[in-house]
Amino acid sequence: MANQNMENLVSLCKRRGFVFQSSEIYGGINGFWDYGPLGIELRRNIRESWWNRMVDSRDDIVGQDASIVCAPQVWQASGHIDHFSDPMVDCKQCKRRFRADHIEDKRKCAECGGELTDAKQFNLMFKTFVGASEDSTSVAYLRPETCQPIFANFKNIQTVSRLKVPFGIAQTGKAFRNEITPRNFIFRSREFEQMEMEFFIHPSENKKWFEYWVNDRLNWFVDLGINKEKLRIRPHEKDELAHYANGCSDVEYQFYFGWQELEGIADRSNYDLSQHIKHSGKDLSYFDEATKEKFVPAVIETSVGLDRTFLVLLSDAYEEEKIVEEGKEESRIVLRLSPKVAPITAAVFPLSKKLSEPAEKLEKDLRKHFRTEIDVSGSIGKRYRRYDEIGTPFAITYDFDSEQDQCVTVRSRDSMKQERIAISQLRTYLETQVG
Helix, strand or coil: CCCCCHHHHHHHHHHHCCEEECCHHHCCCCCCEEECHHHHHHHHHHHHHHHHHHHHCCCCEEECCCCCECCHHHHHHHCHHHHCEEEEEEECCCCCEEEHHHCCCCCECCCCCCEECCCEEEECCCEEECCCCCCHHHEEEECCCCHHHHHHCHHHHHHHHCCCCCEEEEEEEEEECCCCCCECCCCECCEEEEEEEEEEECHHHHHHHHHHHHHHHHHHHHHCCCCHHHEEEEECCHHHCCCCCCEEEEEEEEECCEEEEEEEEEECCCHHHHHHHHHHCCCCCEEECCCCEEECCEEEEEEEEHHHHHHHHHHHHEEEEEEEECCEEEEEEEECCCCCCCCCCEEEEECCHHHHHHHHHHHHHHHCCCCEEECCCCCHHHHHHHHHHCCCCEEEEECCCHHHHCEEEEEECCCCCEEEEEHHHHHHHHHHHHC
């Protein structure tokens, strides 16, 4: 990742339609982001990769899609209503708000020098109301995480799926946290998408399954094409652990602003199910028919942010470089995204507008199997630059010889090497490259 900083990346995301500031025409709203045509394709590819690995390729994990608004008792049982908060201070002069644990001088504002208030706890959940009245009886919350509805549905899903412990329940979806200081582009925002899995186990097998999921989740990031040298596992210190957790490790990436968490893998013991048993009065225990043992399952949780994965893919892939192509030195921005996740797999270029009709036919045939586009404007070199910048792995040029030899020229984004491929073999060639 050469010469990369957040400003350049944000500029690219806006210029090429990956990410826009939400409500930009009204000045924007801090902590909220909109994803454009390329952004939604990259997000979809990330989500599908995760779902394929966690659900489709396994026979011990199933999925669910729970509602964003749950009964408030769910968040009371989980501890979010009483404890999901950050310490907050306000500046009496400039009225800015800061997290107390993120500032060095607890008395003086770093922005204007004004006096700071004493720290107060600020609950991070977004409050709303359900129904016609807006009073204490209709209070509800936008979910701050997707895992609690999994615990609430444990018995339903175990019954209908007929799965035996150990087994998992996976979910992807939006979560909302009223962060005091959203920062670092989409890394920390107020609306984001989580991909979480709760793996229910016998309490005696927590160490085995915790180690298994730590290794598996690290390998997923590597399989996405992220530089392994910039990834690490960081076990939590004892004073970082929640009171109910036996252990937790984070998969971290070395951004330009430091090592930051991408995913947390936690041994949550059987705290969550026990809390919901206590607050709901429902029996959420599991009966093992083989051993005749009844127990409350413990849980290994894997929780990854789709938006953070999106950001790390772009950060890791972004490069500015000098190249020599067709005898001339040029600068290019290139996103070296893996073909597995790139928003567009291949771009088709007719060498001349006179060749647009057969090139369009070729692109439509490829579109049945890959995400493709056709581009007829500008020189071939300019078209290469456009698609290098959005991470398209392959550029396919249909030229005047293609009519006779039924071949096209395929250029690799990373090596810039070109080779002649028979049109009849093009699909197989791309499938091999994508993997």
